[in-house]
Amino acid sequence: EDQVTQSPEALRLQEGESSSLNCSYTVSGLRGLFWYRQDPGKGPEFLFTLYSAGEEKEKERLKATLTKKESFLHITAPKPEDSATYLCAVQAPMNRDDKIIFGKGTRLHILP
Amino acid sequence: DGGITQSPKYLFRKEGQNVTLSCEQNLNHDAMYWYRQDPGQGLRLIYYSQIVNDFQKGDIAEGYSVSREKKESFPLTVTSAQKNPTAFYLCASTPTGLVPGNEQFFGPGTRLTVL
Numbered sequence: 001e002d003q004v005t006q007s008p009e010a011l012r013l014q015e016g017e018s019s020s021l022n023c024s025y026t027v028s029g030l031r032g033l034f035w036y037r038q039d040p041g042k043g044p045e046f047l048f049t050l051y052s053a054g055e056e057k058e059k060e061r062l063k064a065t066l067t068k069k070e071s072f073l074h075i076t077a078p079k080p081e082d083s084a085t086y087l088c089a090v091q092a093p094m095n096r097d098d099k100i101i102f103g104k105g106t107r108l109h110i111l112p
Numbered sequence: 113d114g115g116i117t118q119s120p121k122y123l124f125r126k127e128g129q130n131v132t133l134s135c136e137q138n139l140n141h142d143a144m145y146w147y148r149q150d151p152g153q154g155l156r157l158i159y160y161s162q163i164v165n166d167f168q169k170g171d172i173a174e175g176y177s178v179s180r181e182k183k184e185s186f187p188l189t190v191t192s193a194q195k196n197p198t199a200f201y202l203c204a205s206t207p208t209g210l211v212p213g214n215e216q217f218f219g220p221g222t223r224l225t226v227l
Contacts, residue, residue, distance in 0.1 A: 004154070034215055043116075043202050043218035044155075087155070097168070097209070100216070102154035 002027040006088050006103035014111050016077050021106045023088030024070040031098060032091040033071050035064050037084045038105070044087055047073075078110045114139045116219035118203050123224045125190070125197070133188045133222045135203035143209040144186035145216065148172060149200040158201075161186055162209040190224065198226045 007022045025033070032051055036044035048057045050066040057064050061082065063074040073086055085105040091098050116137045125131045135144065143162045147155040157170030161180040175194025180186055190197045200223050204216040 032214075036218075041200075041221070041223070043118075043204075043220050046215045046217065049215050089155075097162075098211075100157070102156075104152060104154045 002090075002092060002099075002101055004088060004090050004101045004103040006086075006106050008106060009104070010107040010109070012109045012111060013075075013078055015079060018074070018076045018078070020075070021073040021086055021108070022070060023073070023103055025088075025090045025101075026069075027090050027092040027101065029093045030090060031093065033066055034089045034091070034100075035071070035073055036087040036089065038087055039084050047086075075108070078108075080110045080112050083108055083110045116203055116205055116217060118201075118219040118222050120222060121220065123222055125224060125226050127226060128192045130189055130191050131224065133190065133201055133203075133224070135186045135188065135219060136184055137186075137203075137205045137217075137219075138184060139205060139207075139217065140183070141205035141207050141217070142183070143206045144180070145204040145206075146170075146176075146178065146186070146188045147202040147204065149202060149221075155202065158188065197224055199224060 004025045035047040038044040048064040053068045055066050061076050065072045085107045087105045088103040089100050091100050119134045145160040146158040149155050156172050158176050159178040161167035164183050167180050177189045202221050203219040206214040
């Protein structure tokens with residue numbers, strides 16, 4: 001069964017304390033892996049798309065990487081405004097359409 | 113500014129009532145989607161539409177219905193047959209369906225509470 005697992009479920013960091021969030025997946029024929037940021041009570045905001053193992057993308061304090069089985073979202077010197085839930089999703093073939101499978105997310109809290 | 117709007121932001125429903133959630137986009141996107149989000153759960157697909165006048169069931173379509181009469185609009189009706197409708201509902205769109213790398217743009221969501 002295709003699955004997306006994110007860890008940890010929740011993470012508390014001090015401001016400036018770098019860390020990584022993990023997204024592991026078991027799908028056949030990955031066509032794309034997405035990272036989103038979601039603030040409480042709001043819709044997800046797109047961050048990155050990764051297509052193939054070895055690919056990396058950066059945006060401000062965030063860097064996303066991809067291997068054949070997992071993706072990491074690295075957060076360097078985070079600030080309190082980086083506090084949010086980070087969602088990972090994978091796109092894989094399903095019959096005539098693709099499907100998108102979301103993980104449950106990692107709740108990140110940055111303490112000032 | 114282009115984007116997706118959902119209304120209302122909060123919705124309260126009595127048991128046994130049908131309610132309709134609005135989703136409008138001015139991004140000129142062909143494909144639109146409805147998701148449900150529950151605490152501690154990933155987003156689950158309810159219905160999706162890749163083109164006007166066509167839509168398909170997602171993973172949890174029972175108790176829901178949709179229509180796609182206009183490219184810009186994809187309303188979701190939560191019927192009385194949905195046993196546990198209290199949730200956060202998210203509408204999304206993509207330019208041309210789920211081709212590789214076609215990230216989804218999300219609306220702000222509607223929180224539905226059944227009283």
